[in-house]
Amino acid sequence: MTDWTRRQVGGLIAGTLLAATAPHVARGIVRPKVVVIGGGIGGATLARYLGDMKTMDVSLVEPNATHVTCFFSNLHLAGLRSLASLTFDLRTLANRHGVSVIRDAAVALDPAARVVELGGGAKLPYDRLAVAPGITLEFGAIGGYDEAAAERMPHAWIAGPQSVLLRRQLESMEDGGLFVIVAPPNPFRCPPAPYERASLVAYYFKQFKPRSKILILDAKDKFSGQELFQDAWSRHYPGMIEWLPAQFIGKIKAVDPAAFSVVTEGQTFKAAVANVIPPQKAGLIAQKAGLADATGWCPVDPATFDSTLQPGIHVVGDAIIGGDMPKSAFSANSQAKACAFAIAAALTGSPRFPPHLFNSCYTFLAPDDAFTNAITFAAEDGKIKTKEMFINKVGESAEVRRKVAHQAIGWYSAFTADVFGGAS
Amino acid sequence: MANIVSLATKIAAGTMLLLFSGNSAAEDINEGSRIAATCASCHDPFGRELGIPPIVTLDEQTIVKRMLAYRTSEGPSHVMHAIALSLSDDEVAAVARHLAAKANAGRKP
Numbered sequence: 001m002t003d004w005t006r007r008q009v010g011g012l013i014a015g016t017l018l019a020a021t022a023p024h025v026a027r028g029i030v031r032p033k034v035v036v037i038g039g040g041i042g043g044a045t046l047a048r049y050l051g052d053m054k055t056m057d058v059s060l061v062e063p064n065a066t067h068v069t070c071f072f073s074n075l076h077l078a079g080l081r082s083l084a085s086l087t088f089d090l091r092t093l094a095n096r097h098g099v100s101v102i103r104d105a106a107v108a109l110d111p112a113a114r115v116v117e118l119g120g121g122a123k124l125p126y127d128r129l130a131v132a133p134g135i136t137l138e139f140g141a142i143g144g145y146d147e148a149a150a151e152r153m154p155h156a157w158i159a160g161p162q163s164v165l166l167r168r169q170l171e172s173m174e175d176g177g178l179f180v181i182v183a184p185p186n187p188f189r190c191p192p193a194p195y196e197r198a199s200l201v202a203y204y205f206k207q208f209k210p211r212s213k214i215l216i217l218d219a220k221d222k223f224s225g226q227e228l229f230q231d232a233w234s235r236h237y238p239g240m241i242e243w244l245p246a247q248f249i250g251k252i253k254a255v256d257p258a259a260f261s262v263v264t265e266g267q268t269f270k271a272a273v274a275n276v277i278p279p280q281k282a283g284l285i286a287q288k289a290g291l292a293d294a295t296g297w298c299p300v301d302p303a304t305f306d307s308t309l310q311p312g313i314h315v316v317g318d319a320i321i322g323g324d325m326p327k328s329a330f331s332a333n334s335q336a337k338a339c340a341f342a343i344a345a346a347l348t349g350s351p352r353f354p355p356h357l358f359n360s361c362y363t364f365l366a367p368d369d370a371f372t373n374a375i376t377f378a379a380e381d382g383k384i385k386t387k388e389m390f391i392n393k394v395g396e397s398a399e400v401r402r403k404v405a406h407q408a409i410g411w412y413s414a415f416t417a418d419v420f421g422g423a424s
Numbered sequence: 425m426a427n428i429v430s431l432a433t434k435i436a437a438g439t440m441l442l443l444f445s446g447n448s449a450a451e452d453i454n455e456g457s458r459i460a461a462t463c464a465s466c467h468d469p470f471g472r473e474l475g476i477p478p479i480v481t482l483d484e485q486t487i488v489k490r491m492l493a494y495r496t497s498e499g500p501s502h503v504m505h506a507i508a509l510s511l512s513d514d515e516v517a518a519v520a521r522h523l524a525a526k527a528n529a530g531r532k533p
Contacts, residue, residue, distance in 0.1 A: 049461065054450040330465060337461040341453065350453040356462050356510070360503050374506035388509050390502035403475075410474030411466050418464045 031057045032347040035116050035126040037106045037285060039067055039090050042317025042332035043132030045419045049340035051097035055348045059100040059124060061116065062090060067420070070190065071329045071361075072412055073159040077167050078200035080367060086159065088420040097421045106131075109289040111310055128343050130305075130314040131291060131298075132332070133283025134158075135189050138296075141279045142182070143254030143263075152257040153274040157189065169273045170201060175209040177272030180262055182252055183218040184277045187297070189318050189327045191224035192363045194277060199229065199365045202237040214241045217262055217269065219252055219279075221245045224326070225363060225371065231394045232365035282319035289313070297321045302379035303355055304342035305335055314339050323384030325377055330359045333419055355379055362408035369398070370405035456522025459515055462507065463523070481527055487520035 032055075036047045039062030047060040068087050075081040093099040102124070108117040109129065116124040137155060139146045145153070156166040170179065179201060183194040198214050205212040222245070223229075233241045250265025261270045281287070281296030291298045291307050298315040299308045302323065307313045316339050317332035325331045338355030345352040357377035364370045371392035377384050392404060416422070451457065463479060471480040479487070494501065495508035511519070 052451055053453065333465055334462065337458075341458055341461075344453060351455075353455065353458050356459055358462050358465070358507065358510070360466065360506075372503060374503040376506050376510035388506050390498060390506050392502075407475040410468065410476040413472075413474050414464070414466055414468040414476065417469050422469055 031055070032127040033057045033059070033125060034128045034130065034343060034347070035059045035061060035124050036130045036132065037061045037116065038132035038134060038283070038317075039064065039101070040132060040134045040317065040332070041067075041069075041329040041419055042134075042336045043130070044088075044090065044093060044421075045333045045336035046130055046132060046316060046340055047093055047099045048097045048419065048421050049337055050343060051093065051099040053340070053344055053348075053350075054098065055344065055350075057100070058098065059102055059126075060090065060093060061102045061104060061106050061118065061124070063103060063105045063119070065090060065103060068159040068163070069329065069412075069416065070157070070159045070193075073156070073163045074193065074197045074200045075364065075367075076159075076163050077156070077170060077197060078204040078367075079167070079171075080200070083160075083164060088416055090420070092421040095421075106285050109285070109313070111289075111313060114312075127347055128312070128314070130316065130339060130343065131286060131289070131319070132315070132317045132336070133286045133319050135280040135318050135327075136282065136284050136287070138279045138281060142252055142276065144257065145255045145276055145278055149255060149257040150276070153255060153260065153271075153276045155277050156275060157277050157280075166273070166275055170204065173209065173212065173272050176211040177209070177213075178270070179205075179212065179214045180269055180271035180274045181214065181216045182255075182262055182274070182276040182278075183216055183220065183223070184279050185219040187327060188277070188280045190329075190361075191326050192229075192361065194218075195223055195225065195229045196363050196365075197275070198241050198243075199232060199236070200367075202233070202240050203366050205240065206237055212240070212272075215269065215271075216241070216243045217249055217252060217264060218243060218245050221247050225373075225391070227394050228363075228371050228392065229365065232369060236366050236369065280318075282315075286315065286319050291315055292319070293321075295321065302357075302382065302384045303338070304346075305339040306342070314343065323377075324375075324386040325357065325359060325384045326361070328359055328361050329419075330361055330415070331357075333415070334358050357384060360411075362404065362411055364405065364408065365401070366405075368405050369401040370408050371401070372404055372407070454522070455515060455518040456520075456525075459511065459519040460522050460526075463519070466503070479523060480530070482523065483527070484520045484524035487523055488516055491516045491520070 034056050036043050050058045066087050090101050094101045105119040106116050107119050154162045154166040156162040254263040282292045282298050286292045298320045300315050300320050305314045305316050316335040318327040334357050344350040359375045362372045373391040375389045376387040378387050467479045471478040491508050494504040498505045
């Protein structure tokens with residue numbers, strides 16, 4: 001039998017089947033339903049890639065109409081980028097990628113009935129559910145640091161109004177003031193970001209408030225990209241940035257928002273502007289739905305990003321225990337793609353692949369000096385392991401670094417188009 | 425007869441899968457599209473040169489040649505060096521085929 005004949009016979013049988021089947025039943029089988037909770041980098045990427053496959057009904061549940069990227073928000077703090085330029089409308093996912101964007105919050109999950117309950121009361125049925133809840137800030141982990149305190153001493157760790165607030169405080173700070181950054185313990189969202197923040201705020205101070213100083217009070221004794229940062233600080237901002245590791249200051253115990261002070265075991269530091277980045281854990285819905293373990297983060301199968309605690313519910317992005325993968329937007333994007341292919345394989349019978357997991361983060365030391373890492377990963381023995389890692393090196397020419405800074409701008413444009421849907 | 429019935433069932437099942445995967449506009453998911461998803465994290469979808477070279481207009485052989493060159497050296501791009509090291513020859517061929525096919529489809533009116 002030739003292929004041509006097969007198609008003829010197939011067409012006839014299919015026609016008969018279709019005629020014999022009630023349309024609503026046919027439709028019910030035709031389009032499996034996938035619900036994605038969270039319109040950040042992981043959730044938006046996942047919804048976009050599932051939507052582009054055109055084989056599933058994809059809903060994205062997110063209370064906000066827009067997403068402000070955390071990456072590049074340090075450029076906003078330095079006065080180098082508007083918040084509008086970092087803001088993306090989730091409706092593009094609906095208009096160009098066939099995703100139903102539902103502006104509501106997921107308040108409860110019912111894995112047995114396969115239903116997501118929304119704040120507005122609606123119940124969304126699903127065949128597969130994916131949760132990309134990002135992080136929750138652990139208010140209370142540092143004494144006195146609660147949501148009210150964050151209005152005085154912003155964390156600016158979830159971009160948006162907090163970024164605007166911190167920028168305003170830096171703008172109104174007098175020359176000669178002390179800007180204190182409290183850096184969180186591992187693991188946390190975007191490991192190089194507190195130090196990129198110090199670098200870019202130093203760039204701003206150097207131009208407009210050159211007598212000002214930056215003090216980093218760290219809950220750790222070392223940090224991501226440390227050599228590259230410390231080299232850049234001595235080259236670009238000599239004497240301006242001081243880093244105090246945990247072994248010098250002891251535990252970061254409390255803050256006093258009224259006095260703008262940070263209290264550690266040994267000392268009290270009084271700031272003109274204080275940026276307190278508290279410890280973090282997986283987003284609230286992950287905690288409520290039993291997706292997070294005792295660490296506060298979500299264990300997953302690294303090939304499919306299926307929760308190991310609640311199989312059938314996928315988790316991607318900052319909320320997961322990512323093994324060697326850092327909590328970065330790039331990681332979330334990479335995980336979401338692997339997860340999209342795994343969900344398609346489960347629901348539509350498309351081929352199964354080992355995940356192609358990758359991370360490359362651009363980090364600014366100054367507007368014309370940036371570095372990037374490149375890490376490939378593989379899923380091995382239930383964990384995500386680093387295969388190869390490359391990063392810029394101390395001592396490279398200014399020209400090399402200028403080029404990376406230029407690439408970073410291009411990367412931002414392409415990456416956000418990939419996540420939020422710039423082209424189909 | 426049993427064979428014919430079984431064949432018909434198989435064909436019907438195959439057709440149902442096709443139908444259930446929507447329509448002919450559904451994206452073909454294959455090795456090439458899986459890897460190309462990684463490319464899309466950095467390379468501009470509109471083919472603009474914004475610091476990172478565009479790849480949407482490259483032909484298959486050029487992509488293969490460049491990927492193999494990236495694999496041998498950390499310069500000029502350690503990002504592409506890492507990517508190239510993570511792909512087998514077959515995967516490089518698959519992603520090149522996929523990207524070039526998309527570029528060709530894009531050129532049609």
